[in-house]
Amino acid sequence: MNRIYNFSAGPATLPTEVLEEAQAELLDYQGSGMSIMEMSHRGKYYDAVHKEALANFRELLNVPEEYAILFLQGGATTQFSQIAMNLLGEGQVADYINAGAWSKKAIKEASIIGKVNIAADCGSEIPTRQARQEELKLSPNAAYLHCCSNETISGAQIKEFPKSDAPLVCDMSSDILSRRLNVSDFGLIYAGAQKNLGPAGVAMVIIRKDLAERVPDSVPEMLRYTTHIANDSMFNTPPTFSIYLLCLVSRWLKKKGGLEAMEAQNDRKAAELYEAIDATDFYSGTAVKEFRSTMNVTFRLATEELEKKFIAEASAKGLDGLKGHRSVGGIRASIYNAMPEAGVDALIAFMKEFEQANA
Amino acid sequence: MNRIYNFSAGPATLPTEVLEEAQAELLDYQGSGMSIMEMSHRGKYYDAVHKEALANFRELLNVPEEYAILFLQGGATTQFSQIAMNLLGEGQVADYINAGAWSKKAIKEASIIGKVNIAADCGSEIPTRQARQEELKLSPNAAYLHCCSNETISGAQIKEFPKSDAPLVCDMSSDILSRRLNVSDFGLIYAGAQKNLGPAGVAMVIIRKDLAERVPDSVPEMLRYTTHIANDSMFNTPPTFSIYLLCLVSRWLKKKGGLEAMEAQNDRKAAELYEAIDATDFYSGTAVKEFRSTMNVTFRLATEELEKKFIAEASAKGLDGLKGHRSVGGIRASIYNAMPEAGVDALIAFMKEFEQANA
Numbered sequence: 001m002n003r004i005y006n007f008s009a010g011p012a013t014l015p016t017e018v019l020e021e022a023q024a025e026l027l028d029y030q031g032s033g034m035s036i037m038e039m040s041h042r043g044k045y046y047d048a049v050h051k052e053a054l055a056n057f058r059e060l061l062n063v064p065e066e067y068a069i070l071f072l073q074g075g076a077t078t079q080f081s082q083i084a085m086n087l088l089g090e091g092q093v094a095d096y097i098n099a100g101a102w103s104k105k106a107i108k109e110a111s112i113i114g115k116v117n118i119a120a121d122c123g124s125e126i127p128t129r130q131a132r133q134e135e136l137k138l139s140p141n142a143a144y145l146h147c148c149s150n151e152t153i154s155g156a157q158i159k160e161f162p163k164s165d166a167p168l169v170c171d172m173s174s175d176i177l178s179r180r181l182n183v184s185d186f187g188l189i190y191a192g193a194q195k196n197l198g199p200a201g202v203a204m205v206i207i208r209k210d211l212a213e214r215v216p217d218s219v220p221e222m223l224r225y226t227t228h229i230a231n232d233s234m235f236n237t238p239p240t241f242s243i244y245l246l247c248l249v250s251r252w253l254k255k256k257g258g259l260e261a262m263e264a265q266n267d268r269k270a271a272e273l274y275e276a277i278d279a280t281d282f283y284s285g286t287a288v289k290e291f292r293s294t295m296n297v298t299f300r301l302a303t304e305e306l307e308k309k310f311i312a313e314a315s316a317k318g319l320d321g322l323k324g325h326r327s328v329g330g331i332r333a334s335i336y337n338a339m340p341e342a343g344v345d346a347l348i349a350f351m352k353e354f355e356q357a358n359a
Numbered sequence: 360m361n362r363i364y365n366f367s368a369g370p371a372t373l374p375t376e377v378l379e380e381a382q383a384e385l386l387d388y389q390g391s392g393m394s395i396m397e398m399s400h401r402g403k404y405y406d407a408v409h410k411e412a413l414a415n416f417r418e419l420l421n422v423p424e425e426y427a428i429l430f431l432q433g434g435a436t437t438q439f440s441q442i443a444m445n446l447l448g449e450g451q452v453a454d455y456i457n458a459g460a461w462s463k464k465a466i467k468e469a470s471i472i473g474k475v476n477i478a479a480d481c482g483s484e485i486p487t488r489q490a491r492q493e494e495l496k497l498s499p500n501a502a503y504l505h506c507c508s509n510e511t512i513s514g515a516q517i518k519e520f521p522k523s524d525a526p527l528v529c530d531m532s533s534d535i536l537s538r539r540l541n542v543s544d545f546g547l548i549y550a551g552a553q554k555n556l557g558p559a560g561v562a563m564v565i566i567r568k569d570l571a572e573r574v575p576d577s578v579p580e581m582l583r584y585t586t587h588i589a590n591d592s593m594f595n596t597p598p599t600f601s602i603y604l605l606c607l608v609s610r611w612l613k614k615k616g617g618l619e620a621m622e623a624q625n626d627r628k629a630a631e632l633y634e635a636i637d638a639t640d641f642y643s644g645t646a647v648k649e650f651r652s653t654m655n656v657t658f659r660l661a662t663e664e665l666e667k668k669f670i671a672e673a674s675a676k677g678l679d680g681l682k683g684h685r686s687v688g689g690i691r692a693s694i695y696n697a698m699p700e701a702g703v704d705a706l707i708a709f710m711k712e713f714e715q716a717n718a
Contacts, residue, residue: 004392008399011599016386019394023385027378033363033677035378037558037604040367040680073432073560074581077595081579109579194596199396201432201560201598220440220468222433236436237553239560239598240370245396318392321399 005343008321009152009296009334010174010195018248037241046240049247050233056250060258063183063206068229070205071243076102076173076192079203080109083146083169083188086215086225088114092143095166098123099130099158100151101327102171110146119145128154128298129288133162142166144187150175152195153325155298155332156291161185167211175295176204177253178337179263187211193242195295196336198249202242253337262337269335269344270294276348282355286330300330307331310354319347364702367680368511368655368693369533369554377607396600405599408606409592415609419617422542422565429564429584430592430602435461435532435551438562439468442505442528442547445574445584447473451502454525457482458489458517459510460686461530469505478504487513487657488647492521501525503546509534511554512684514657514691515650520544526570534654535563536612537696538622546570552601554654555695557608561601612696621696628694628703629653635707641714645689659689666690669713678706 006013029036032045039046054069063069072078083106088094093115096107100123110116117139120131128151138145145164150157152174161168167187176191183189188207194200205225212225221227227235256262274292277283277299286298301307307330311323324330335344365372388395391404398405413428422428431437442465447453452474455466459482469475476498479490487510497504504523509516511533520527526546535550542548547566553559564584571584580586586594615621633651636642636658645657660666666689670682683689694703 002387002390002392006393006397008397008402011397011400011596013397014394019386023382026382026385027362027375031361032679033361034365034679035373038365038367038370038372041370041559042685043367073434073437073598075432075595077581078432081581085579109581112577112579192596199598199600200400200596201601218471220444220471222436222440222468236434237370237551237559239432239558239601241558241600242560242598320391320393321402326401 004318004320005339005346006320007333007335007339007343007347009325009332010192011200012195012334012336013338014198014245015249015252015338018245018252021248022245036244039240041234041237041240046244049240049244050238053243053247053250054232056247056254057204060177060250060253061181061183061206066209067183067206068209068212068225070207070225070228071233071238071246072203072205072228073201073239075200075203076171076190077105079171079190079205080106081113082223082225083190084110084113085219085223087169087188087211088143089214089216090114092141093117093139095119095136095139095142095145095164097131097136097145097147097162099148099156100128100154101325102151102153102173103148106146106148106171117142127286127288128156129291130156130158131162133160136162136164138164138166144169146170150293150295152296152334153328153332155287155293155296157293157295159291167208174336175293177259177262178266178295180259193246195334198245199242202239202246204246265341266294266335266337269339269341270297272348273297273333273335273344276351280355280359282359283351295334295336297333297335298324298330304329306358309358313354314347314350317350319350363677363679364698364705365679366692366694366698366702366706368684368691369551370559371554371693371695372697373557373604374608374611374697377604377611380607381604395603398599400593400596400599405603408599408603409597412602412606412609413591415606415613416563419536419609419612420540420542420565425568426542426565427568427571427584427588429566429587430597430605431562431564431587432560432598434559434562435530435549436464438530438549438564439465440472441582441584442549443469443472444578444582446528446547446570447502448573448575449473451500452476452498454478454495454498454501454504454523456490456495456504456506456521458507458515459487459513460684461507461510461512461532465505465507465530476501486645486647487515488650489515489517490521492519495521495523497523497525503528505529509652509654511655511693512687512691514646514652514655516652516654518650526567533695534652536618536621537625537654539618552605554693557604558601561598561605563605624700625653625694625696628698628700629656631707632656632692632694632703635710639714641718642710654693654695656692656694657683657689663688665717668717672713673706673709676709678709
């Protein structure tokens with residue numbers, strides 16, 4: 001077996017230990033004679049996994065009692081409309097910060113459901129960035145304020161979360177569990193799993209339970225947060241194998257020292273990589289420095305031809321998934337929790353070599 | 360490794376060969392140095408899997424060109440409302456047949472969206488059954504007629520699909536791919552994967568493309584069938600690992616001889632099991648004979664105490680998951696495609712032993 005360094009933005013690299021454990025028990029989970037994915041979600045084996053995953057994430061993120069943690073399907077993309085269906089009542093307005101491609105998608109879906117006010121718009125600026133508090137034009141009595149904590153495509157990350165009288169709703173798909181977090185500052189946090197949590201096919205939602213009560217009667221049962229809160233995310237058959245992998249990742253995070261240790265490691269990895277980018281004019285970062293993401297490190301070379309060569313040669317050396325998003329081009333190194341420091345070191349070494357050969 | 364016979368209703372047993380293949384390549388897919396679940400859904404490896412799965416199911420089910428096959432998230436339960444959101448316009452009525460617990464859930468969700476007419480109601484009858492054509496009270500100009508082809512809990516299966524001038528919409532979660540099917544008879548077919556298709560976390564939808572065009576402007580993009588048709592189920596990140604397993608199951612089905620061979624095997628397994636039930640008065644089937652399911656074989660013993668003993672002793676002999684649904688009790692043996700004939704033989708042998716010891 002020859003594992004490479006996978007810098008893909010998502011679905012993304014997972015801890016090798018997690019995959020090894022899943023592999024070992026794939027056909028016979030704990031001597032049951034069945035795979036965990038073949039078992040009833042109402043049975044004792046899966047029930048223990050489900051509860052452990054919930055408990056571990058509650059502990060890791062220090063989630064207060066008045067918040068529920070939900071495992072839902074449909075990714076963050078389903079949340080874009082589900083949030084508005086549940087929280088944006090008739091005659092109300094929701095504030096949205098547009099900081100890039102993912103903000104825009106959330107805005108587009110919410111606008112089909114209700115009234116949206118763009119509180120700030122830096123979504124098309126280059127260098128890329130997040131909005132600053134002083135530029136926010138907030139609505140009086142907004143239903144909520146929505147932001148995207150880390151724009152995966154542009155590589156711009158919120159360092160200080162916006163403040164508003166309205167509940168803060170945040171898409172944390174690409175940086176949840178990468179740093180410490182004060183959950184009490186938020187009304188709702190959501191994240192597709194396929195970056196920092198596990199495989200694609202499950203989304204985590206953390207919601208202040210009283211907010212969920214806002215849901216209008218016109219919303220189908222399956223799309224109400226109240227339904228999933230009342231049923232502990234077992235209203236319908238959950239994506240059991242995906243949640244099992246989330247559980248293994250949560251154990252791995254606890255073993256690694258939790259979010260404090262993760263944050264320190266992520267800061268270190270990102271700092272080293274940005275240092276390599278800033279060392280010469282050969283590479284140039286694409287995000288405003290104060291908003292540089294610790295998860296998705298985006299940069300450019302002088303020409304698209306050179307970028308193509310960089311990506312191809314890196315791939316040949318076992319550094320894969322470095323191509324920037326098709327909408328913006330350039331290079332993107334996604335260095336989520338599961339990317340080891342050795343992977344970042346290998347990338348930096350390659351960058352130096354490549355520069356020497358091509359400068 | 361000691362695999363047992365798993366009669367669970369879903370998530371359910373999967374072909375051992377499929378799990379072995381998934382296990383072998385879990386950390387290194389085709390020499391890529393990555394798991395298939397760690398790869399970008401836009402990359403060449405996953406793209407080939409996605410396309411092969413679609414092509415295999417199109418071939419297996421003989422799906423005509425004017426129909427799209429979609430892989431969606433949220434299970435059949437999300438479809439309950441999504442169907443009504445997309446196909447049931449304002450001022451229209453949809454006909455629903457109530458034949459049991461799953462029909463009822465579909466009706467409940469659709470009723471939140473629009474007007475529902477109960478075309479027939481045999482959902483609470485015991486012995487359990489499906490509706491007959493002559494008892495259907497169809498609405499003139501109905502948006503569609505909805506039925507559930509196999510009520511997983513009651514063990515009652517449609518043998519001849521209902522006829523209506525309206526498009527037929529069918530929940531086939533627990534019997535899709537178990538028998539030959541004329542897709543042209545339907546407007547929309549849907550199925551959660553966790554019985555006959557693969558792991559929980561993905562639903563298959565087969566929809567006549569022109570029907571999808573009915574969708575009102577008020578439906579969010581993510582919940583429109585048109586969105587997923589236009590994007591080949593890649594509008595957002597699909598549940599890649601689940602679809603990879605579906606692809607492996609589709610290959611296994613083709614190798615086994617396709618739906619003709621599956622139907623013959625399923626008929627044989629069910630006939631043998633029902634023969635054992637009917638052989639004496641010790642066991643009694645719970646569904647009307649003409650509607651007996653080939654997938655979920657439901658029966659009772661004289662007392663609940665005896666049923667409890669049956670389930671416990673069977674489990675001790677490696678025959679697991681035989682407990683009936685908590686809402687109805689009794690015994691339920693789910694014998695989906697992946698349950699080998701040897702598993703059914705073992706169950707029948709145990710039934711005879713148990714009867715001799717307890718009659």
